[in-house]
Amino acid sequence: MSDLVLEPSAMVAGGAALARDEDGRVVFVDGALPGERVLARVEDARRDFARARVVEVLQASPDRVGPPCAALATGCGGCTWQHVRPEAQVRFKADIVIDALRRIARLAEPPLLSTQPLTGPALRTTARLGVSATGRAGHNRRSGASGRRRTGGPRPRSPDVVETDACLATHASLEELVAAGRFPGASEVLLRVGVASGERVVRVSGGGEAVHVPGDVTVVRTGDRRSAFVHEEVAGRRFRISTESFFQPGPVAATGLAEAVTAAAGDALTSGSHLVDLYAGVGLFVSVLGAASGARVTAVESEAPAVADAEVNLADLDARIVTSEVGRWRLPPGEAPPDVVVADPARPGLGRPGAAAVVTAGAPRVVLVSCDPASLARDTLLLSAAGYRLASVCLVDAFPHTAHVETVSRFDR
Numbered sequence: 001m002s003d004l005v006l007e008p009s010a011m012v013a014g015g016a017a018l019a020r021d022e023d024g025r026v027v028f029v030d031g032a033l034p035g036e037r038v039l040a041r042v043e044d045a046r047r048d049f050a051r052a053r054v055v056e057v058l059q060a061s062p063d064r065v066g067p068p069c070a071a072l073a074t075g076c077g078g079c080t081w082q083h084v085r086p087e088a089q090v091r092f093k094a095d096i097v098i099d100a101l102r103r104i105a106r107l108a109e110p111p112l113l114s115t116q117p118l119t120g121p122a123l124r125t126t127a128r129l130g131v132s133a134t135g136r137a138g139h140n141r142r143s144g145a146s147g148r149r150r151t152g153g154p155r156p157r158s159p160d161v162v163e164t165d166a167c168l169a170t171h172a173s174l175e176e177l178v179a180a181g182r183f184p185g186a187s188e189v190l191l192r193v194g195v196a197s198g199e200r201v202v203r204v205s206g207g208g209e210a211v212h213v214p215g216d217v218t219v220v221r222t223g224d225r226r227s228a229f230v231h232e233e234v235a236g237r238r239f240r241i242s243t244e245s246f247f248q249p250g251p252v253a254a255t256g257l258a259e260a261v262t263a264a265a266g267d268a269l270t271s272g273s274h275l276v277d278l279y280a281g282v283g284l285f286v287s288v289l290g291a292a293s294g295a296r297v298t299a300v301e302s303e304a305p306a307v308a309d310a311e312v313n314l315a316d317l318d319a320r321i322v323t324s325e326v327g328r329w330r331l332p333p334g335e336a337p338p339d340v341v342v343a344d345p346a347r348p349g350l351g352r353p354g355a356a357a358v359v360t361a362g363a364p365r366v367v368l369v370s371c372d373p374a375s376l377a378r379d380t381l382l383l384s385a386a387g388y389r390l391a392s393v394c395l396v397d398a399f400p401h402t403a404h405v406e407t408v409s410r411f412d413r
C-alpha cells in the first residue's frame with residue numbers, strides 16, 4: 001500500500017474524487033473533494049487506474065463539512081457523501097450528469113440542468129438491511145477502497161453489518177424499527193413504513209424464527225403467500241405499497257419526482273389525452289399525472305405484486321394496467337400514439353428493448369426518469385437515434401448524503 005499526495009479535479013459517478021498521480025494514471029479517491037490537496041492510501045492498484053482513500057486532508061475545500069451522522073465513524077456504508085456540504089452535493093451530481101451526457105451521449109451542449117425543490121428532507125421510508133450476529137438490522141460496513149457496499153448474493157451476517165440506533169437517512173418511524181427490531185438468524189430484512197398511515201411492515205429473509213418488533217409491526221417472510229403493505233400519500237393521492245413492490249425512497253422524494261415528471265410532461269397532458277407509464281411500479285406517476293390531468297392512462301409493469309398494488313391505486317382512474325416486460329410491450333394494433341410516455345426503468349436504463357418499446361409507441365414527448373447518469377446518457381443516444389431531442393434535465397436529490405443521482409428528462413420529437 002503506497003501513499004500519494006493528490007489534488008482531485010472532479011467528483012465522478014460512484015462518489016469518488018478523480019485525481020491523477022505523477023505518471024498521469026487516474027486515481028479514484030474516496031473521501032476527497034475537487035480542489036483539495038490530500039494524502040491518500042492506494043488500496044487497489046491496476047495498470048490503468050487505482051483506487052485510494054484519504055488518510056489526511058492537507059488543504060481542505062470550502063465544500064468539506066464534518067459528517068453529521070455518528071454511524072459513519074463506526075464503519076456504516078450507508079451515506080458516503082457526508083463530508084460534502086449539501087449544496088455542493090447537488091452541484092457535484094449535476095456535474096456528473098453533464099459529464100455523462102458529454103462523454104457517453106456525445107452531446108456537445110447538454111441542456112442546462114434544473115433542480116427540483118423538495119418539500120423537506122428526503123428521508124427514507126424503506127430500508128433493505130443486513131442482519132448482524134446479534135440479530136440487529138443495519139447497513140453493511142463500508143468495504144474496499146471505494147466504500148462501495150457489497151452487492152449480489154445473500155448479505156453476510158456480522159461483522160459486515162454495522163449496528164446503529166440512529167440513522168441520518170431514515171424517517172423516525174423507520175429509525176425506531178431499526179433500533180428496536182431483533183431478527184436473530186435472518187440474513188436480510190426489508191423494513192417499510194407509511195408516513196401518512198403510520199403503518200409498519202417487515203419482510204424477513206433467510207431464516208430467523210424469533211423476530212422481536214414493536215407490537216404494531218406486521219411481519220411476513222420471503223415466500224409467504226400472505227402479503228403485507230403500507231399506505232402512503234403523494235401529491236394528494238393514496239398508494240398501497242406491498243413489501244414486494246418497488247417504491248421511491250420516501251414520500252418527499254416521490255413527491256419531488258412526481259412534480260418533476262409533471263413539469264416535464266407540461267401541457268401535453270389534458271383531459272382526453274393518453275399517458276403511458278412504462279416500468280410503472282405501484283402506479284406512482286400515472287396516478288398523480290392521470291388524476292391531475294384527467295388523461296386516460298396505461299401502466300406497464302412486469303412484477304405481479306406491483307401490478308396488484310397498481311390495480312388498487314388506480315381504481316378511480318380511466319386506467320389500463322398491463323402485466324408485461326416493457327421490451328415485449330406494444331400498443332394494441334390500430335391504437336393512436338399516446339400523447340406522453342413516461343419511463344422509469346431500473347438502474348441499467350431502457351437499453352435497446354426498452355427504447356424500442358418507447359420509440360414504437362410513437363409519442364411526441366417522452367419523460368425519462370433515470371437513477372444512473374451513465375444509463376441516462378446511453379438511453380439518450382438510443383432515443384436520439386430515433387429522432388428524439390433531449391430538451392431538459394431536472395435533478396431530484398432523492399438520496400442526500402450519497403452519490404446516488406436521480407434525473408427526470410424530457411425528450412421531444
Ligand SMILES: C[S@@+](CC[C@H](N)C(=O)[O-])C[C@H]1O[C@@H](n2cnc3c(N)ncnc32)[C@H](O)[C@@H]1O
Pocket residue numbers: 246247248279280281282283284285300301302303306324325326327344345346
Ligand atoms: C425504478 S422502479 C419505478 C417504479 C415507479 N415508476 C415508481 O416511481 O414507483 C422500476 C419498476 O420497473 C419494474 N420493472 C423492472 N424491469 C422491468 C421490465 N423489463 N419490464 C417491466 N417492468 C419492469 C420494476 O418491478 C419496478 O416496479
